[in-house]
Amino acid sequence: MASALLELHGVSRAYRSAAGEVVVLKDVSLRIDAGEFIAIIGPSGSGKSTLMNILGCLDRPTAGSYRVNGVATEQMLPDELARLRREHFGFIFQRYNLMENLSATENVALPAVYAGVDEARRTLRAQALLETLGLGERSTNRPSQLSGGQQQRVSIARSLMNGGAIVLADEPTGALDHASGQQVMAELKRLHEQGHTVIVVTHDASIAAHAGRVIEIADGRVVADRGDQCAAPDTGVAHASRIPTQPAERGARLDGLREAARMALRSMLAHRLRTLLTMLGIIIGVAAVVTVVALGKGAQAQVESQINELGASTLEIFPGADFGDPRSAEIETLVVGDADHLAALSYVDSVSPNLGGSVAAQQGNRRANTQVLGVGADLPRVRGLRLKAGRFFTDAEVDAHRAVGVVDQKAATALFSGNPIGSTVLLGGMPVEVIGVVAASALTSGATPTVYVPYTSAASRLLGSQRLESITVRVRDDVPTTAAEASLAAELQRRHGGRDFFIYNADQIRKAVMNSSRTMAALVSAIAAVALVVGGVGVMNIMLVSVKERVREIGVRLAVGARQRDILRQFLIEAVLICLSGGVLGVALAFSVGVLSSVLSLGVPLLFSPAPVLVALACSSAIGLGFGYFPARSAAQLDPIQALASE
Numbered sequence: 001m002a003s004a005l006l007e008l009h010g011v012s013r014a015y016r017s018a019a020g021e022v023v024v025l026k027d028v029s030l031r032i033d034a035g036e037f038i039a040i041i042g043p044s045g046s047g048k049s050t051l052m053n054i055l056g057c058l059d060r061p062t063a064g065s066y067r068v069n070g071v072a073t074e075q076m077l078p079d080e081l082a083r084l085r086r087e088h089f090g091f092i093f094q095r096y097n098l099m100e101n102l103s104a105t106e107n108v109a110l111p112a113v114y115a116g117v118d119e120a121r122r123t124l125r126a127q128a129l130l131e132t133l134g135l136g137e138r139s140t141n142r143p144s145q146l147s148g149g150q151q152q153r154v155s156i157a158r159s160l161m162n163g164g165a166i167v168l169a170d171e172p173t174g175a176l177d178h179a180s181g182q183q184v185m186a187e188l189k190r191l192h193e194q195g196h197t198v199i200v201v202t203h204d205a206s207i208a209a210h211a212g213r214v215i216e217i218a219d220g221r222v223v224a225d226r227g228d229q230c231a232a233p234d235t236g237v238a239h240a241s242r243i244p245t246q247p248a249e250r251g252a253r254l255d256g257l258r259e260a261a262r263m264a265l266r267s268m269l270a271h272r273l274r275t276l277l278t279m280l281g282i283i284i285g286v287a288a289v290v291t292v293v294a295l296g297k298g299a300q301a302q303v304e305s306q307i308n309e310l311g312a313s314t315l316e317i318f319p320g321a322d323f324g325d326p327r328s329a330e331i332e333t334l335v336v337g338d339a340d341h342l343a344a345l346s347y348v349d350s351v352s353p354n355l356g357g358s359v360a361a362q363q364g365n366r367r368a369n370t371q372v373l374g375v376g377a378d379l380p381r382v383r384g385l386r387l388k389a390g391r392f393f394t395d396a397e398v399d400a401h402r403a404v405g406v407v408d409q410k411a412a413t414a415l416f417s418g419n420p421i422g423s424t425v426l427l428g429g430m431p432v433e434v435i436g437v438v439a440a441s442a443l444t445s446g447a448t449p450t451v452y453v454p455y456t457s458a459a460s461r462l463l464g465s466q467r468l469e470s471i472t473v474r475v476r477d478d479v480p481t482t483a484a485e486a487s488l489a490a491e492l493q494r495r496h497g498g499r500d501f502f503i504y505n506a507d508q509i510r511k512a513v514m515n516s517s518r519t520m521a522a523l524v525s526a527i528a529a530v531a532l533v534v535g536g537v538g539v540m541n542i543m544l545v546s547v548k549e550r551v552r553e554i555g556v557r558l559a560v561g562a563r564q565r566d567i568l569r570q571f572l573i574e575a576v577l578i579c580l581s582g583g584v585l586g587v588a589l590a591f592s593v594g595v596l597s598s599v600l601s602l603g604v605p606l607l608f609s610p611a612p613v614l615v616a617l618a619c620s621s622a623i624g625l626g627f628g629y630f631p632a633r634s635a636a637q638l639d640p641i642q643a644l645a646s647e
């Protein structure tokens, strides 16, 4: 004798509870052939649903064996059971179990998504099925826009989507009025006539009367099995084998990904505010990193261009062994004479002796604390300083100890309301005539307002000290800087009778600036990393909530044949999409900060480059994958029955 379509042998199902083991299905043996129409009846709580769930491979027996088409299911992996549900069974539930955010057509087409049928084909078939069930007009409606009877017919269409050779209906008319119930039963009868094997659980004796075979269950046991057990086996077998199984196609994988992404987008849009708040950590982290990197790059470019402008051939000589040398205040050896001597050397282009101090300045009723720098007439050439207005003082004015001054941008705005040139400013007690204004430059302008005066006047009339703070030397462009530096050092060492000074070149200055900007970038990146991790934890938290909220949805997906990896992929994609959107918003935020800073001309320009943006987006995707994995896996490992039973 050929093997039965479905065969239960000594099947039991027990639940473990606090009170011990409860056996709800006891030693059930049944043989069901293709093409049968079976009604299962019995009192509430007798185990009908439990039996149906085992027949439909949603649940497993705790003892006994269950064969589908002669193949034992006991050793099957969850995904193999999912394949049986997908390819052989069609489930119809008492409470429809349609997905609220999908249209009727999309609900019907859902099993085909997991069977790997492309979108055009599955939509066509779903619409044709709805047509035959009299719902052609309702295909775009959401379940909430349909009556109970219509929803149940949508769920019948869904059960047929992948063929539905065996239709399992658990009290399909239980929630319907009499007329709708009759209509649903008529559909089930029609399916049986077309060759489907139909198994219905029902309380309704009149419905049971339609069935060719009635199995009665009481207290977990089959107590009666009446009817023709060999109903129309030939037509049945013929039809049951006509399952339009879809071999996995090439494009199916991509299509599945697109479908999962669409589901994820829908659920994100359904909780817009929540999604946005979840993204906040990611947005802030990404925006911070991208902004700081752009800021660092901007500052670097600015310093670079100024150093290039000034030429790599500028050397700065300071007293002492290095910055911070405690003896440097006592060293009196670096004097104007040194500067004059160096200026006379053949490989030196120009020299400026520098001294300075903090001086209170007054102009009219405006006061400001200024930094007064006593420098030589060659300073603009030595330092690459540019004048915005007026002129710099000359050698003659330096030699004559003239009280003339050039102000920087900060001093000009702090001390003068209009054009400062020609006005007189009081520096300490000394009246100084302003003859020029220097253009702003990140290298030369610090935080304090600055006034440049001849070093002679500063030394004799303002600071009362001949001691220089430094000498700036510009080496001729055609002389190698390192050779010039060595020669300068030897020259000064001879004059001083020892090495009581140190020399800084432009390269070292550049390095110092880069170092500080790199330290800052590292610091902000560390803060951003913390923000990203916190953001990731936020995403994980929301994904866990999302999985909890959608347990029933997951149950339905599993019931129509979704594999564990389909569920895993759906939730992972959602987590990645949330994080990636956060990353994109973060980048957009950083760009708007850049636009804002250039509109407000905040000094340092932001220089965006593609690499940090791409890295930031890759990082946020990785965070989505990393922090989304645990929630997604917990969703994928849900038990179909428990998931469907959840409210």
Ligand code: ADP
Residues within 6 Å of the ligand: 015, 016, 017, 022, 024, 042, 043, 044, 045, 046, 047, 048, 049, 050, 051
């Ligand atoms: P029916 O569908 O015939 O009304 P069920 O198959 O749903 O009955 O349930 C049969 C028995 O199994 C009931 O007594 C019910 O309380 C019990 N049962 C069902 N599911 C569980 C479960 N998850 N844990 C413990 N007992 C359960």
Ligand code: MG
Residues within 6 Å of the ligand: 048, 049, 050, 170
């Ligand atoms: Mg039940």
